[in-house]
Amino acid sequence: MGALMTNRRWRAAVALLVWAAGSSMAAAGTPGTPAPDFVLRSAAGPNLRLSENRGDVVVLSFWSSRCNVCRAQLAELDRLYATYRPAGFVVFGVNVDDDAAAAREFAAAQKLQFPMLFDPAKSVARAYRVDALPMLVAIDRFGSIRHVSRSDKSTAVTDYIPVLRTLIDE
Amino acid sequence: MRKRNVQAIGRPIVARFSSRDPRRSPLLLAAALALLATLLLLGPLAVRAQDAVSAAPAAVVWGGEAKAVATPSAEPVAAADTAVATAADMPAQTPAQTPVDARGIDEQTQQLKKDAIDLNRELFMLEEELLFPANTQVAVFVSMDVGEFFALDSLQLRVDDREVANYLYTEREAEALLKGGVHRAYLGNLKVGEHEMVAIFTGKGPNQRDYRRGATLKFNKAVGAKYLELKITDRQRRAQPEFEIKDWE
Numbered sequence: 001m002g003a004l005m006t007n008r009r010w011r012a013a014v015a016l017l018v019w020a021a022g023s024s025m026a027a028a029g030t031p032g033t034p035a036p037d038f039v040l041r042s043a044a045g046p047n048l049r050l051s052e053n054r055g056d057v058v059v060l061s062f063w064s065s066r067c068n069v070c071r072a073q074l075a076e077l078d079r080l081y082a083t084y085r086p087a088g089f090v091v092f093g094v095n096v097d098d099d100a101a102a103a104r105e106f107a108a109a110q111k112l113q114f115p116m117l118f119d120p121a122k123s124v125a126r127a128y129r130v131d132a133l134p135m136l137v138a139i140d141r142f143g144s145i146r147h148v149s150r151s152d153k154s155t156a157v158t159d160y161i162p163v164l165r166t167l168i169d170e
Numbered sequence: 171m172r173k174r175n176v177q178a179i180g181r182p183i184v185a186r187f188s189s190r191d192p193r194r195s196p197l198l199l200a201a202a203l204a205l206l207a208t209l210l211l212l213g214p215l216a217v218r219a220q221d222a223v224s225a226a227p228a229a230v231v232w233g234g235e236a237k238a239v240a241t242p243s244a245e246p247v248a249a250a251d252t253a254v255a256t257a258a259d260m261p262a263q264t265p266a267q268t269p270v271d272a273r274g275i276d277e278q279t280q281q282l283k284k285d286a287i288d289l290n291r292e293l294f295m296l297e298e299e300l301l302f303p304a305n306t307q308v309a310v311f312v313s314m315d316v317g318e319f320f321a322l323d324s325l326q327l328r329v330d331d332r333e334v335a336n337y338l339y340t341e342r343e344a345e346a347l348l349k350g351g352v353h354r355a356y357l358g359n360l361k362v363g364e365h366e367m368v369a370i371f372t373g374k375g376p377n378q379r380d381y382r383r384g385a386t387l388k389f390n391k392a393v394g395a396k397y398l399e400l401k402i403t404d405r406q407r408r409a410q411p412e413f414e415i416k417d418w419e
Contacts (some may be wrong), residue, residue, distance in 0.1 A: 047323065047338040070312045 065106035076157035320411035
């Protein structure tokens with residue numbers, strides 16, 4: 001009888017844990033949830049950690065060297081970065097290519113001012129539920145995801161400016 | 171009200187856990203984790219609710235003015251007088267009351283946040299105690315001294331040919347290590363007996379050259395916690411970094 005009760009308790013515990021994990025993970029990587037922290041190698045050399053930029057508005061731009069729209073979006077983001085950097089705006093380009101060499105070559109050719117990060121293992125892409133490229137994720141000064149854009153238009157960044165201004169003004 | 175709930179529900183759960191009753195622990199741990207998850211999910215909502223309440227006094231004042239302007243024009247003069255009187259009365263009362271209410275709510279919210287943080291800390295300690303019991307616990311720490319000949323970039327840790335940790339250090343973290351900080355690179359469980367640990371360090375060596383070096387230690391895990399330290403020092407005579415693994419007895 002005692003063993004049966006213990007067994008039941010274990011089952012209840014497992015069910016509760018699954019529920020707790022499910023409720024906390026179901027929304028992970030979506031707007032309104034804390035941005036998953038990561039550290040990645042950058043094209044410039046040093047490793048960069050997202051949480052070290054707490055206090056800044058951060059935009060993650062997931063891209064691939066085979067994506068033409070990404071090229072246009074990265075150029076637009078670079079212009080935004082130059083304008084809003086003094087106001088506490090940071091952009092991280094996160095490359096999801098398998099071939100790191102091709103990605104480095106692409107990043108070097110773009111001559112972008114913001115850091116380009118490499119995620120060949122796709123661990124960060126998985127954490128942010130990247131299911132389309134390009135994809136933009138806006139993170140506020142408190143480290144919460146506020147907006148996700150999966151638009152494949154080259155003007156997506158321009159359309160994004162009001163959102164960024166709101167976040168910067170907060 | 172919510173604060174009381176946290177104290178009433180949260181504390182006894184922690185207290186019961188520490189009684190180490192093996193039959194109760196899993197269920198209570200799960201309940202505590204569920205409570206923590208709920209609190210973490212509700213945290214941002216509470217902050218937004220507080221923001222909304224803080225914004226309320228402005229809305230009341232604006233509402234008062236709007237009401238005064240929108241008074242029906244059947245008796246224009248009297249209505250205007252009423253409106254002026256209302257508008258004149260409002261600022262005298264509203265600011266005196268609303269800031270106090272807002273402050274009270276603010277204090278309660280801060281207290282709630284503090285309780286959530288305390289509960290989170292207690293649960294974290296409890297989780298570590300349960301997941302890494304003292305008799306099987308192994309912890310590996312990284313420390314650096316001087317760092318003239320080596321700039322740490324990453325660390326890969328293998329125990330018994332199994333990769334257990336792979337950590338990329340940012341510049342800030344490397345600086346913190348140079349200032350005397352110690353980083354816990356791994357915390358896990360190992361059976362009693364002989365084990366082998368291999369640590370592979372990568373970074374920039376002398377003359378900014380890419381540097382990769384390994385250090386190996388065979389150690390005996392007895393009953394009780396095991397602490398190992400990966401120490402990076404400079405060997406001035408050879409102008410090279412030195413990597414050693416120290417077994418804290």
